[in-house]
Amino acid sequence: MHSMKALGITLIVVIGVGVIAGAITWAVIATREPASPPELIDLDWWQHCVLYQIYPRSFKDSDGNGIGDLKGITSQLEHFVEAGVDAMWMSPIFESPMVDFGYDISNFYEIHHEYGTMEDFDNLLRRAHELGIKVLLDFVPNHASNASEYFIKSEAMEPGYEDFFVWADALPDPNNASNRLPPSNWVSQFANSAWEWSDVRQQYYLHQFAIEQPDFNFRNPAVKDEMIKIMKFWLDKGVDGFRVDALPYMMEADPADHGGRYPDDPLSGLAEFEPHQLGYTIPLYTKDLIELYDVVYEWREFIDQYQKDKGGETRVIFSEGYANVSMTMLYYGNEDGDIGAHFPFNFDFIRELSDESTARDFAYTVLRWLTYMPAGAVPNWQTGNHDNNRAPSRFRINMVDGLNSLNLLLPGVAVTYQGEEIGGNPNERPEQNLFRNLIFPNKIRTRNRPETSLPSDKEDERRALSFRVAGLCL
Numbered sequence: 001m002h003s004m005k006a007l008g009i010t011l012i013v014v015i016g017v018g019v020i021a022g023a024i025t026w027a028v029i030a031t032r033e034p035a036s037p038p039e040l041i042d043l044d045w046w047q048h049c050v051l052y053q054i055y056p057r058s059f060k061d062s063d064g065n066g067i068g069d070l071k072g073i074t075s076q077l078e079h080f081v082e083a084g085v086d087a088m089w090m091s092p093i094f095e096s097p098m099v100d101f102g103y104d105i106s107n108f109y110e111i112h113h114e115y116g117t118m119e120d121f122d123n124l125l126r127r128a129h130e131l132g133i134k135v136l137l138d139f140v141p142n143h144a145s146n147a148s149e150y151f152i153k154s155e156a157m158e159p160g161y162e163d164f165f166v167w168a169d170a171l172p173d174p175n176n177a178s179n180r181l182p183p184s185n186w187v188s189q190f191a192n193s194a195w196e197w198s199d200v201r202q203q204y205y206l207h208q209f210a211i212e213q214p215d216f217n218f219r220n221p222a223v224k225d226e227m228i229k230i231m232k233f234w235l236d237k238g239v240d241g242f243r244v245d246a247l248p249y250m251m252e253a254d255p256a257d258h259g260g261r262y263p264d265d266p267l268s269g270l271a272e273f274e275p276h277q278l279g280y281t282i283p284l285y286t287k288d289l290i291e292l293y294d295v296v297y298e299w300r301e302f303i304d305q306y307q308k309d310k311g312g313e314t315r316v317i318f319s320e321g322y323a324n325v326s327m328t329m330l331y332y333g334n335e336d337g338d339i340g341a342h343f344p345f346n347f348d349f350i351r352e353l354s355d356e357s358t359a360r361d362f363a364y365t366v367l368r369w370l371t372y373m374p375a376g377a378v379p380n381w382q383t384g385n386h387d388n389n390r391a392p393s394r395f396r397i398n399m400v401d402g403l404n405s406l407n408l409l410l411p412g413v414a415v416t417y418q419g420e421e422i423g424g425n426p427n428e429r430p431e432q433n434l435f436r437n438l439i440f441p442n443k444i445r446t447r448n449r450p451e452t453s454l455p456s457d458k459e460d461e462r463r464a465l466s467f468r469v470a471g472l473c474l
């Protein structure tokens with residue numbers, strides 16, 4: 001009885017103390033400042049968009065002539081809204097003899113006639129903007145077509161155009177006085193000498209790509225001014241930015257630094273290459289030159305200034321260049337605080353991974369980009385483009401959904417090539433890739449495994465290639 005009473009009192013005291021302690025704890029917690037939520041950063045459109053590459057020649061034909069066109073693209077823009085695409089970039093739509101499917105531009109200010117008119121372009125741009133889709137153009141600064149006014153005037157030594165391209169005298173042949181030799185041993189990306197003799201000017205000109213694609217001389221300020229003029233022309237029309245082509249090849253060694261002549265690239269010593277093949281030399285003087293980045297940083301300054309002057313949504317530069325990871329990262333900017341492209345395209349899923357890759361390889365490839373990328377920069381991912389075999393043929397068909405999901409889940413921008421949203425046909429090679437192999441059979445391709453042999457009749461094949469992805473959006 002006595003002990004029961006004691007137990008009861010003890011119990012009441014314990015409960016009482018518990019309630020008081022609980023109340024105090026609750027009061028303390030309740031009156032404390034709530035922990036501040038993680039800071040949400042307002043992302044600009046280009047920092048988290050889905051970017052869709054269109055190859056105009058094969059995307060959608062509006063008039064049934066077998067060649068895709070701008071009206072065709074305009075007619076399918078709703079597809080992008082449904083597919084969650086925020087921005088599109090189009091491979092070149094400018095006037096061109098089509099030696100390299102539009103990457104040989106003869107007039108940077110005109111629309112190629114097979115693709116439509118300037119009015120068709122204006123309509124495309126207006127409709128895309130109505131639907132909230134950004135439009136980027138392919139800017140090809142490394143070279144022009146040899147049918148361009150620039151080249152014709154330069155070859156004729158018209159005042160102001162003499163140094164628009166990289167011209168050099170022939171070297172004497174020590175073994176044959178009536179023969180001439182090119183200024184250096186440089187090899188074109190499409191095989192054979194990167195120098196072509198001009199009978200008109202009695203000099204060689206440089207072409208890092210096809211003979212019909214003479215390289216602009218970026219050591220000439222007039223060339224740099226013209227490039228800014230071209231960008232401004234399209235920005236004034238309302239485009240949201242540019243994908244910039246082939247940047248690693250924009251500049252070459254300056255003869256002034258090499259005793260007045262173009263220096264030979266060192267030999268690779270690899271026995272499988274002949275002198276006319278890429279890979280016979282190491283492109284020390286022809287690729288990834290540090291000076292070219294300054295040009296890119298100037299473009300960024302220009303486009304940012306344009307933004308300040310005109311307002312509106314951010315205009316962007318996305319750079320293209322197959323280079324090693326450190327040279328690629330320099331396109332973002334350098335340690336001196338120069339800023340370049342909003343991002344350089346990331347080709348690691350195309351170059352580093354295949355159907356044989358393991359999960360570790362994927363993780364390693366993703367982390368490598370994020371590790372090398374400057375702090376605060378925006379990453380991007382893509383599994384295909386017009387220059388490479390389609391993703392399902394490089395990977396496996398049953399990996400396609402996983403690849404698309406991974407692309408969308410990773411931080412930053414998801415880049416996708418037309419047709420990848422529906423998987424893409426593994427037997428279809430993007431026509432740029434196919435066509436280049438037809439006209440430049442000596443080109444050594446290291447990026448892709450060899451695939452089916454190709455028919456030799458170029459015209460038939462070219463026609464058959466046109467508009468392969470026809471009906472994609474239907």
Ligand SMILES: *[C@@H]1O[C@H](CO)[C@@H](O)[C@H](O)[C@H]1NC(C)=O
Pocket residue numbers: 146147211212
């Ligand atoms: C361009 O170069 C090709 C190949 O050398 C030549 O056949 C063609 O006539 C040139 N075109 C012009 C306009 O110079």
Ligand SMILES: *[C@@H]1O[C@H](CO)[C@@H](O)[C@H](O)[C@H]1NC(C)=O
Pocket residue numbers: 176177178179180
């Ligand atoms: C010297 O070069 C000329 C011009 O290329 C050529 O026609 C001739 O056959 C060459 N002579 C010899 C001995 O190789």
Ligand SMILES: *[C@@H]1O[C@H](CO)[C@@H](O)[C@H](O)[C@H]1NC(C)=O
Pocket residue numbers: 288324325326327
């Ligand atoms: C990339 O190439 C440059 C020179 O071309 C070289 O200095 C650099 O070490 C290379 N970086 C990597 C990560 O291989």
